Structures are given as C-alpha cells and as structure tokens.
Amino acid sequence: MAVSPQTTRTQVGIVGGGPAGLLLSHLLSKQGIANVVVELRDHETIKNTHRAGILEQQAVKTLVDSGVDGRVLTDGDEHEGIDLRFNGESHPLNFPDLVDATVTLYAQNQVFVDLAEARKRDGGDVRYESEVTDVVDLQTDTPKIRYRDVSEGADPTVVHEVQCDILVGADGSRSFCRRAVGQAEGHRDFRIEYPFAWFGILTEAPKSAPELIYANSPHGFALISQRSETVQRMYFQCNPSENVEDWSDDRIWSELQRRVDGPDAFQLKTGPIFDKSVLGFRSFVREPMSHGSMFLVGDAAHTVPPTGAKGLNLAFADVTVLFEALDSFYSTGSRELLDGYAETALKRVWKAQSFSYWMTSMLHTRPDADPFETKRALGELENITSTRFGQQYLAESYTGWPHS
Known part of the structure; x- marks a missing residue:
C-alpha cells in the first residue's frame, strides 16, 4: 500500500x-x-x-x-554541598563526605x-x-x-x-x-497547590558564596544560587500574585539581604538585575x-x-x-x-x-503559619544539621537515588 x-x-x-x-x-x-x-x-x-x-x-x-x-563537565559548576541558613547562622553540608556524591549546576x-x-x-x-x-x-x-x-x-x-x-x-x-x-x-x-511562590532574578554579579544557600528566615525563604562566575540566580518566597513590575532592583536586593542577615554580617554581592519572574508552586x-x-x-x-x-x-x-x-x-x-x-x-x-514537600515545608513560612509551626520548622532544621544521620538523609535525597 x-x-x-x-x-x-x-x-x-x-x-x-x-x-x-x-x-x-x-x-x-x-x-x-x-x-x-x-x-x-x-x-x-x-x-x-x-x-x-x-x-x-x-x-x-x-x-x-x-x-x-x-x-x-567543562562549563557546568560542580558543587560539593549546600548551606542551610537559619536563625541567621550557616550550616554547611558536605556531600562527598556524607554520601560520596556531588551535584552540578548546569542550566x-x-x-x-x-x-x-x-x-x-x-x-x-x-x-x-x-x-x-x-x-x-x-x-x-x-x-x-x-x-x-x-x-x-x-x-x-x-x-x-x-x-x-x-x-x-x-x-x-x-x-x-x-x-x-x-x-x-x-x-x-x-495534586496540591502551595500558598506561596518564588520571585526569581538573574543578575550580573559575582558569586555571593561558594555553595547554594537555602535560608529560612522570619521574613520567608530565600535561595542564593549561581549560574556562572558573572551571572547569578536568586529567589525569595513571595505571594503567587506578586507583580514583578512593582519591584525595583533596590527593593529586591533589600528583601534578599534581610532574609540572609545574621550575626556573621553576611552580605550579598549585588549587580544589575536583567530578568525577573514569579514561579508558582505545586x-x-x-x-x-x-x-x-x-x-x-x-x-x-x-x-x-x-x-x-x-x-x-x-x-x-x-x-x-x-x-x-x-x-x-x-x-x-x-x-x-x-x-x-x-x-x-x-x-x-x-x-x-x-523530599521536595519536606524541604519546602521546612524552609518556607506559610502566610497563615502560627508560632508553633514556625518554631517546629526551626527545630527540624536544628535536628537535621546537628546529627550526621540527619545530614546524610538530606544529602542522599538531594544528590539522588539510582535511576532504576
């Protein structure tokens, strides 16, 4: 035929x-x-x-x-861990030491x-x-x-x-x-819908830290990530209906900084922001x-x-x-x-x-969260970072399981 x-x-x-x-x-x-x-x-x-x-x-x-x-391998940025930051203090997790694995940032x-x-x-x-x-x-x-x-x-x-x-x-x-x-x-x-979103930016700036920073703060979550030596990716928790046009560069940097502030006086490295978006969660x-x-x-x-x-x-x-x-x-x-x-x-x-639900719940602050829920999340972060077993669970889940 x-x-x-x-x-x-x-x-x-x-x-x-x-x-x-x-x-x-x-x-x-x-x-x-x-x-x-x-x-x-x-x-x-x-x-x-x-x-x-x-x-x-x-x-x-x-x-x-x-x-x-x-x-x-040549352009990707291999990372050996992440930094959990809460109560204004950093808690680094070293993946090779914990689970003999790494991750690679590659868009x-x-x-x-x-x-x-x-x-x-x-x-x-x-x-x-x-x-x-x-x-x-x-x-x-x-x-x-x-x-x-x-x-x-x-x-x-x-x-x-x-x-x-x-x-x-x-x-x-x-x-x-x-x-x-x-x-x-x-x-x-x-399915579930989350009551928050991420406000994401791309900025022309040097790296603020050698590893990704996942920050739980009284003002909401922030992620300080990287893209290259000169371009960085960062996010902060926001309302899903947030309008990016309402946010100037100065306002964005001020909001990101207050979510990583702490006794160690950690400061973000800033630069021109050339991309802004709101990423919904579900x-x-x-x-x-x-x-x-x-x-x-x-x-x-x-x-x-x-x-x-x-x-x-x-x-x-x-x-x-x-x-x-x-x-x-x-x-x-x-x-x-x-x-x-x-x-x-x-x-x-x-x-x-x-794992994704657990990480999200532990690091973000729900708009209607009561003081108990907020304190419980901090207790969970303390529990994870204070024991090797807790760190290994997060490291193994983050770096991944066998494909089959």
Whole structure:
C-alpha cells in the first residue's frame, strides 16, 4: 500500500523536544531504535528559555556516557554541598563526605543545546514548530501522532501523521498527551497547590558564596544560587500574585539581604538585575504513567516544587527506566519491563515528592503559619544539621537515588 507523503512510520514517536524527549531520542538512536520527535516550539525559543538546572551525579553521567557533548563537565559548576541558613547562622553540608556524591549546576537550556546538537550530529529526526492536533489509537499496537507544521511558509491545513509502535509523551506540565487521555478508567491525578511562590532574578554579579544557600528566615525563604562566575540566580518566597513590575532592583536586593542577615554580617554581592519572574508552586502526579501504548515521562506525568532540585532529574530517571524497557522490548520482544515502567518510575517519583514537600515545608513560612509551626520548622532544621544521620538523609535525597 502506498504511504502518503504526510505519513511517517517509525518505532517510537515522541511528543516533546525538550531535554527529556531529546535524551530518550538520543539513547534510542544509539541502540538502532528508530524514532521521531515532534515539538511545538522552535529551537531558538527553547534555547533561550532560561531555567535553572541542578543535575544529580547520575544525570551528568548519563549525558557524558551516552556521547552527548561534554560541556556539562567543562562549563557546568560542580558543587560539593549546600548551606542551610537559619536563625541567621550557616550550616554547611558536605556531600562527598556524607554520601560520596556531588551535584552540578548546569542550566536546563544548556542541557537542551547539547542534546539538540547531538541529535543533529547523529541525523536525528526532530521536527520543531510542529503543533500536535491529536494522539489516537493509544490502545492499539499502532498509536499515531497527528500534527500541523506551523513554521513560516508551511501549509497549516496539511495534517501530518507519525505512526509508531510506542508513543511517548514528553511534552511538559501542560502535556497534550496526558490531557488526551483525561480521566480514563483507572487514571487518577494527585495534586496540591502551595500558598506561596518564588520571585526569581538573574543578575550580573559575582558569586555571593561558594555553595547554594537555602535560608529560612522570619521574613520567608530565600535561595542564593549561581549560574556562572558573572551571572547569578536568586529567589525569595513571595505571594503567587506578586507583580514583578512593582519591584525595583533596590527593593529586591533589600528583601534578599534581610532574609540572609545574621550575626556573621553576611552580605550579598549585588549587580544589575536583567530578568525577573514569579514561579508558582505545586506538586502533581498522574497515575499510572502509561495508557495502552503511550508512556509519559517528566513533567508530563509529574511536577515538584523546585526546592529539592528534582524536576529535570526525575525526567532523566523516567527516561532511563523507559529506555531500558524499550531496549528490552525491541531486542527480546518481551513487554515485561514496558508493562512495569509506571510502577518502577512511580517509586522514585513519590520519594522525590516526599523530599521536595519536606524541604519546602521546612524552609518556607506559610502566610497563615502560627508560632508553633514556625518554631517546629526551626527545630527540624536544628535536628537535621546537628546529627550526621540527619545530614546524610538530606544529602542522599538531594544528590539522588539510582535511576532504576
């Protein structure tokens, strides 16, 4: 039977060309498993969307060992711990000493750049500026992705179709794939909304400290992070409805400083602020992370507050588990690992949800918090920092668990 010019047949169809989708595409191609990636945004938009990135050691290893450009090692900023600051005092945690691991600061858009270049280098089929209009036949052996080419000059009335054996939804927190399933029988969404957000800035300034500072203060949480030697990323807890236009540079620096003030007279290093945003907080999990021949990875299946630095790392862990299942399926014909994907991935997802919720609750001050709740959080921070076992629990959770 003749194949329409608008139809492509492949083994794995991937909706979403962010880091998760591209990593899966890269790993599959290395094993000779054909795949097509369909992504709504253009390359430059994703490349220039600034998102913080703290990569666990296992995530760095996955990138390097799979042959992605090694910039994560040369340009990434390896960190050996964090600093918990409360009651105006700093409490450093040394990860190599506690759990023999580190983390690496490497922005998510740079991870995307490396993976996109690897797919281009290896001849990957990544279709940017492609708007998915439907995902169908998910309960069959031939699920399909239908999309329109929305690039300049393309005919938007032409519907293209990717036919595949397995369909993967890696299309972020507003996942078309997840919404296409809806609340099908046996599917359930778990979610909570937090009553606060992060006011985030990018600033041209030197580093204020060698490690990230997570600060609990009477005025609310603050995170003093880094991006490079000359550009820094910082956040402070705010109301979700906060308007960034109401905040001048001077007001922002004053607010950040009062949240890290203490007897040691610690001072932030300041500079011009060139990006301001408000990041809302929520936790979400879709169970199961599969539906027939469709499998969800990353933010399409779950989101976490950024306090525990788990978002991108969870996505990479999902990809690793799903890749191993797909490799087994195509090499042996067995669906055992594919059928167990959701259960395997969700074990790590819920561990990460627990850790992220715990870190968020311990470090932030709820708007309606009473004095008991505030004191309890400080007692928990004291308990964590005063014992090696407490420090090891935080260090192990922060640096990550095995992917499978």
